[in-house]
Amino acid sequence: MDITYRGTVYPWHCDHMGHMNVMWYVGKFHEATWQLFSAIGITPAYLRTGNRGMVAVEQNISYRRELRAGDVVVIRSAVLEAKAKTIRFCHRMENAATGEVCATTVITGVHIDTEARRAVALPEEHRAAAQRMTAADFDPGR
Numbered sequence: 440m441d442i443t444y445r446g447t448v449y450p451w452h453c454d455h456m457g458h459m460n461v462m463w464y465v466g467k468f469h470e471a472t473w474q475l476f477s478a479i480g481i482t483p484a485y486l487r488t489g490n491r492g493m494v495a496v497e498q499n500i501s502y503r504r505e506l507r508a509g510d511v512v513v514i515r516s517a518v519l520e521a522k523a524k525t526i527r528f529c530h531r532m533e534n535a536a537t538g539e540v541c542a543t544t545v546i547t548g549v550h551i552d553t554e555a556r557r558a559v560a561l562p563e564e565h566r567a568a569a570q571r572m573t574a575a576d577f578d579p580g581r
Contacts, residue, residue: 440574443474443530444514448506458505465500468530468544471514475528479518479568481550490553493526497547504534504541511535521569524558525549 444467452463476482476493486492506512513535520527525547532542552559561569 440515440517440531441475441478441572442513443471443478443516444468444512445535446470446512448508448510448512450508453508458507459510461500461502464502464532464542467512467514467532468500468542468546471516471530472528472546472548475516475518475530475572479526479572480562480565486553491559492551492553493548494551495546496525496549498544500542500544502542504539506534506541512541517574518569518572519545519574521561521566521573523560523566526561526569 446467448459448463452459454460481491481493511534512532514530514532516528516530518526518528527545527547529543529545531540533539534541549558550561551557
């Protein structure tokens with residue numbers, strides 16, 4: 440389980456009830472995703488030069504604790520499963536000061552050819568790197 444994001448909740452991240460709006464949870468998870476992908480070799484350069492992309496086909500989010508302006512967050516991520524064309528992974532967002540789990544998400548991503556617009560196999564080195572980061576027993580809810 441690697442740290443893939445560190446950040447702060449700013450006042451403009453909060454809704455009229457005073458806690459971080461769902462769009463910002465998704466945004467912070469999105470940033471963590473690209474850190475995770477980069478760690479396994481799915482970098483922006485790889486995607487651009489190879490006409491490749493990653494698309495989310497399923498995402499489930501559980502909101503467990505509210506975050507408010509000024510809270511510092513950390514996201515820990517793990518790969519749950521790496522198949523030929525797909526990666527299923529999870530993120531766990533924690534309040535850095537308290538260690539409380541604030542939100543979790545499990546995402547399935549598909550590797551695509553951006554010109555043909557269809558799923559294609561991940562390069563073996565990327566799949567192997569993802570499998571090395573697999574934590575099949577990782578409980579995103581802790």
